[in-house]
Amino acid sequence: MAKRNTPVIHTETINLKMDAKNRSLLKTDPAQVLVNMIKQQRSLYSKNIGDWLAARQAAQNVDFPQRNRLYDIYEDLILDETVHGHIYNHRILPVKNRGFKIVDKDGKKDDDKTKLLQKRWFDYFIQYALESKFFGFSLCYFEEMILKDGINQVHELCLIPRKHVLQEKGFVLVWENDFKGQNFYEEPISHYVLPIGKTDDLGLLNKAVPLWIMKKHAWQNWDEFAEIFGIPIRIVKTASDDPRVRAEIEAWTRDMGSAAYGIFPENTDIDIKENSKTDAYKVFYEMINTANQGLAILFSGQTMTSMDGSSRSQAEVHADVATEIRKDDEKFITYEVHELLELLRTKHNYPFDEGDVFEWDVPEDVAALLNVYKEVNLMGFQLDPEEVSNRLGIKILGLKVAPAAPVDPNKEEPKLTPEEAAKKAAEEAKENLSVAEILKLHADIAKTYSHQTA
Numbered sequence: 508m509a510k511r512n513t514p515v516i517h518t519e520t521i522n523l524k525m526d527a528k529n530r531s532l533l534k535t536d537p538a539q540v541l542v543n544m545i546k547q548q549r550s551l552y553s554k555n556i557g558d559w560l561a562a563r564q565a566a567q568n569v570d571f572p573q574r575n576r577l578y579d580i581y582e583d584l585i586l587d588e589t590v591h592g593h594i595y596n597h598r599i600l601p602v603k604n605r606g607f608k609i610v611d612k613d614g615k616k617d618d619d620k621t622k623l624l625q626k627r628w629f630d631y632f633i634q635y636a637l638e639s640k641f642f643g644f645s646l647c648y649f650e651e652m653i654l655k656d657g658i659n660q661v662h663e664l665c666l667i668p669r670k671h672v673l674q675e676k677g678f679v680l681v682w683e684n685d686f687k688g689q690n691f692y693e694e695p696i697s698h699y700v701l702p703i704g705k706t707d708d709l710g711l712l713n714k715a716v717p718l719w720i721m722k723k724h725a726w727q728n729w730d731e732f733a734e735i736f737g738i739p740i741r742i743v744k745t746a747s748d749d750p751r752v753r754a755e756i757e758a759w760t761r762d763m764g765s766a767a768y769g770i771f772p773e774n775t776d777i778d779i780k781e782n783s784k785t786d787a788y789k790v791f792y793e794m795i796n797t798a799n800q801g802l803a804i805l806f807s808g809q810t811m812t813s814m815d816g817s818s819r820s821q822a823e824v825h826a827d828v829a830t831e832i833r834k835d836d837e838k839f840i841t842y843e844v845h846e847l848l849e850l851l852r853t854k855h856n857y858p859f860d861e862g863d864v865f866e867w868d869v870p871e872d873v874a875a876l877l878n879v880y881k882e883v884n885l886m887g888f889q890l891d892p893e894e895v896s897n898r899l900g901i902k903i904l905g906l907k908v909a910p911a912a913p914v915d916p917n918k919e920e921p922k923l924t925p926e927e928a929a930k931k932a933a934e935e936a937k938e939n940l941s942v943a944e945i946l947k948l949h950a951d952i953a954k955t956y957s958h959q960t961a
Contacts, residue, residue: 556720599634612863644706646703
């Protein structure tokens with residue numbers, strides 16, 4: 508027989524929500540009452556897991572896929588503060604807040620074309636695109652377009668409700684339970700919609716459901732535990748069997764507060780089955796904490812940046828994981844934006860060219876770049892002022908000329924011997940070495956060094 512880790516001590520007994528069957532069993536077989544209560548709790552848990560399994564099976568049906576029940580679970584799941592925080596605060600916001608630019612085929616930023624995407628609707632596009640990673644699919648559409656300067660410009664972009672999209676068949680549905688609708692891959696609808704994601708992907712939220720169910724039940728059980736054992740029970744003993752007296756006593760007791768109470772005849776024994784450990788709450792706390800850690804790893808790849816902290820080296824490793832996930836999200840958005848640019852260019856007369864590229868605007872490390880320029884200059888190579896000006900964002904007018912030292916007409920130049928004059932000329936010649944001579948000098952030094960080390 509397995510040894511119990513948490514022995515139960517019978518100090519008092521309390522009857523909570525017992526039906527007639529359990530009351531009769533309590534007299535003949537108290538253990539069976541406990542078994543029935545355990546079965547009821549397991550049934551509740553299995554029912555939630557069962558709902559998810561049934562919803563997932565319906566969504567993966569080959570002939571008639573239906574995601575409505577799965578999306579109902581997702582809508583409840585997304586209300587969880589941990590899930591919402593990791594998806595929107597750790598995954599979507601860092602990408603939405605990045606600067607971007609449109610670069611032409613020559614690698615130069617085009618400010619006018621970039622401004623065409625610096626709109627509110629484009630922020631929504633990034634959000635809906637990233638949400639497809641969690642829900643599996645997003646279908647955006649241009650809800651409102653305005654003809655301006657010869658361009659059919661997007662003014663509002665919205666998300667078609669996911670329950671009205673049958674992505675496996677390519678349909679937009681009038682009713683969410685329909686199996687046929689308007690094909691959004693056909694013209695003219697295809698000119699105004701942007702399908703994002705894989706049609707058979709159920710999203711990361713599908714993997715989060717079991718963890719969320721465990722967390723939800725831990726909260727519910729903890730709440731019941733606090734209700735039963737966190738507030739002392741009040742017991743009233745009376746020798747009167749008069750219903751009026753008992754009703755009056757019950758009214759007084761009920762008005763005293765929310766704690767449990769009972770009215771029994773004298774000499775009635777009350778037993779409460781309570782865990783002998785005083786830290787029983789840790790069972791629920793650890794379940795919730797474990798579920799949160801699993802959700803953090805699922806969505807953010809690590810826990811340190813959102814839940815706990817430790818050494819600096821561990822923090823750097825966790826930060827590196829978060830950075831890699833962000834890079835993957837940015838790459839995903841880059842692919843989707845290029846699809847958007849093609850649609851805007853070919854169907855709505857946006858002035859984008861085939862060679863235009865969407866890029867994230869990564870600021871230069873000016874200090875590191877300046878050090879590179881200094882080292883190159885010390886090696887004797889000549890820099891391109893225009894390239895330096897563009898990279899550093901500083902306008903360069905030309906070389907700075909040092910003011911000439913004042914000449915003293917009364918001062919006589921020292922006379923040099925022929926040997927001193929020759930030495931001075933050689934030193935000046937060294938200072939005026941050409942680039943070719945400097946490269947030859949480096950080659951000669953390398954050659955000499957290789958002979959010595961051979």
